[in-house]
Every structure is written in C-alpha cells, then in structure tokens.
Amino acid sequence: MIKRSGSAVWSGGIKDGKGSISTQSGALDNTQYGFNTRFENGPGTNPEELIGAAHAGCFTMALSGQLGEAGMTAQKLTTTATVSLDKTDDGFTISAVHLNLVATIPGANQEAFEAAVLRAKNNCPVSKLLNAAITLDARLEE
Template identity: 65%
Template sequence: MKIVRTGSAAWSGGIKDGKGSISTESGALQDYPYGFASRFEGQPGSNPEELIAAAHSACFTMALSLVLGEAGLRADQLDTSAKVTLEQVDGGYAITASHLTLKARIPGADQETFDKLAAGAKANCPVSKLLKAEITLDAALID
C-alpha cells in the first residue's frame, strides 16, 4: 500500500522581508503565515520545525499505540511532545535533533516493558526514519 499526502507553501519577497503561507491537504492549515521572523526570531506564525515536531509527536504516538496493542496492552493516555532543533552547521542550517517527551498511562505495563516498547516505536516511526538527526526520548509512566 502506498499513501501520499500533500502539503504546500507559497512565498513572495526576499528571505528577511518576504512572507509565506503553509497549507495542508486536509485543510488543518490553510494559508497559515510563516516567514523569517517566525522561524528565526520567535515572532508569531508557523515554521517548518514546529510542523516537523508535531508530525514526529503524532507519528511516534501512533507507532507506540500499535506496539502496545501487539503486546496486549492498551493506553489510557499517551501525551507526546517533540522539540526539534535547528542549528547552523557547515555554513547552512540543519535539523540536528528531535527530542520526544512522553507521559503515558498504560494499565498493566511495567517500566521495563514500557521502555522497550517505547524504544521500538521510536525506531520504527516513519518520521523518525525520515529524520537524519539524533532522536532522543524521555518516557515516563504515570499513575
């Protein structure tokens, strides 16, 4: 099975004074603004790195749900966030890391099993496989 999803961006102007917009096929984002200031100066608007962080969080969480089910477990709650790092490298910029933080409520799971399943989900998440960055994970079971 092959699944293709589409996102798009439009841009006008120079790198610092230009303005862009991001859209997704689903309509979750429709002409949402982004630009130099929202990417590099912390101004309002979106940026590619936060979109990758959201995608990595969602992908990992679904992958974990899958491996939990295969192990006979079911999560009451999985809360995942990702911090994606953009750094200047070799005269340009690169995404150098994605750090996942997970808090999970999984009845019947012990810490050792949970750690093993979370590590497997991290390694097998399609977005993790896409990123050529260091991927780390802090995972905690909560009551």
C-alpha cells in the same frame, strides 16, 4: 501507497518576505510563516514546529500499536517533540529531535513499556525519515 501533500507559497526576500503553508487535508490553510516566525518567535508557524508535530503524532500513534501488541492499552499518551535548528558554517541544519513522552497505562509492565517505546521510536515512519539524532525521554505514570 498512500500519498499526502503540503504546499508553501513565498513572496519576497528571506528576511522581508512572507509565506504561507497549506496541507492537503486543510488542517493548515494558508497559515502564515516567515523569517520572524522561524527565527524571532513571531506569529505563525515554521517548518521545525511542523516537523515536531508530525514526529510527535507519528511516534505516539506507533507507540499505541506497539503497546497493543504487548497487551497494553494506554489511557493517555502525551508526546512533545523538540526540534533543534542549529546554525552551521553552511547555513542551518536540523541536528536533533528530542521526544518527551508521558504515558498513563493502567497495569503496565515497565520492561514491556520500555521495549514498546524503543520499537515505536525506531520504527515510526517519521523517525525513519529524519536524518538527525533522535533522543527520547519516556515516563510511565501510574
């Protein structure tokens, strides 16, 4: 079993407070987050963009593996994961993640590409973790 960790520190109230997020690897080290970074586009990060980055990274790596199993090697895979945070009667919920993929794979077969994309979307560990609707657009460039 592999375990990775992230941590958060928060001081103050929800709107006037300040926090920082760190990762075990040090990729994030006391990176600022707060109400203004989450709801008002202030400087720093927020949980939704971190989930988006994690999902994009996981899906793209899983796709590389699926393509390899299908006999294809990508020249370049670029994925953006857009995470939707919606206000509900109970507060907020992450309701959806939309993956947008642009792939450059010389000599790729469209049908095999689409099958690999679907397997990666359904089976990457972050997709399995999220209890949200996960949608995907994938475009193969030549």
